[in-house]
Amino acid sequence: MKFKKRIYRLVEKGSHGKKINLIFDYVIMSLIVLSITSIILESIKEISSDFKIFLEWFDIFSVAVFSIEYLMRLYVSNQTHPASNKFKSVLKFVFSMNGLIDLFAILPFYLPLLIKIDLRFLRTLRLIRFLRILKINRYTKSLNLIWAVLKDKKSELAVTGFVTLLLLIFASFIMYNVEGEKQPDAFPNILAAFWWAVATLTTVGYGDVYPITGIGKFVSGIMALMGIGVVALPTGIIGSGFMDRLRDDKKCPHCGKKID
Structure with missing residues (x-):
């Protein structure tokens, strides 16, 4: 139970007074920004050809971190999205706005490994990676304010x-x-x-x-x-x-x- 509580405090916005929570938030935010930067650099042919291997490995690394974060959030979903049982809590998180954003941020990497996809569709699917920028919504008051205003109006x-x-x-x-x-x-x-x-x-x-x-x-x-x-x-x-x-x-x- 203590372990789950620590995970919950870690993945939730770092307002618990622990330095490690703030470090986690800053690492995820930095990785989101760097990930979006790498997607932009991929579109520049000169950079893409010279640093192709580096960009591919960085994408694998970022997906691995985001995947671990997603699993951690699934693990503590009964605390972030309370329901009558664990399975319902998981479903509530998966189909929540933040849960869908987290899923779509990593899905373009795993989907081609699971099923055979047409190359044209694959290019379109890879563009979904840009949704990673929406993950920063958890850590910034500005984006939360925008969502709140749109919801009110x-x-x-x-x-x-x-x-x-x-x-x-x-x-x-x-x-x-x-x-x-x-x-x-x-x-x-x-x-x-x-x-x-x-x-x-x-x-x-x-x-x-x-x-x-x-x-x-x-x-x-x-x-x-x-x-x-x-x-x-x-x-x-x-x-x-x-x-x-x-x-x-x-x-x-x-x-x-x-x-x-």
């Missing part, structure tokens, strides 16, 4: 997203019917018009597809103007959420009064 963001989707679909239908006959290559179907709607509503305006008819230009102008407000809505919601959270952090948890 999920209803408002969902409504905004739904309204935006309706607007995009409506504009796509109009533009397809207005420009489809004049520009069959640019607007061959509603999905192609949907791409134009996304580029216009977000005010990106790549210029690869654009209307040439008077009505089409009018609709495009209305969409561009509406895009300013649509983009600002989620920004305002998230900004408001951050301000609420920061105000709450400055309040005393016992009396609710503002802390100077």
Whole structure:
């Protein structure tokens, strides 16, 4: 029981007053950053060819450390994710947000060893390694704050997203019917018009597809103007959420009064 308690204190965020816990946190954080750096360096052909063996061995080392950490978290899952029995605790951890991030951080290494995978799919699978950067969520207050704000404002963001989707679909239908006959290559179907709607509503305006008819230009102008407000809505919601959270952090948890 003492051993499990030590493991629990070690893998949880180092706020237990033990130096070893903080060292563990810093080692994992450093390894995450170095691992992401190695993935970036792999994409540079000159570096990848000269340091291929080193990068491969470093990847094996980082996966080994992350795998041990994952097993340790499985071992103490009944304390981090309490349930009626050990098996349910393990499942709660595995399917939790942090548990899935930990799993996807090491899965691309083990999966090709277990099953035969097409090389194109393997390249895509290896990109999932970038999710290792999300593991740092456990150790930084900033990322935890972002997750908390998104969770608090999920209803408002969902409504905004739904309204935006309706607007995009409506504009796509109009533009397809207005420009489809004049520009069959640019607007061959509603999905192609949907791409134009996304580029216009977000005010990106790549210029690869654009209307040439008077009505089409009018609709495009209305969409561009509406895009300013649509983009600002989620920004305002998230900004408001951050301000609420920061105000709450400055309040005393016992009396609710503002802390100077």
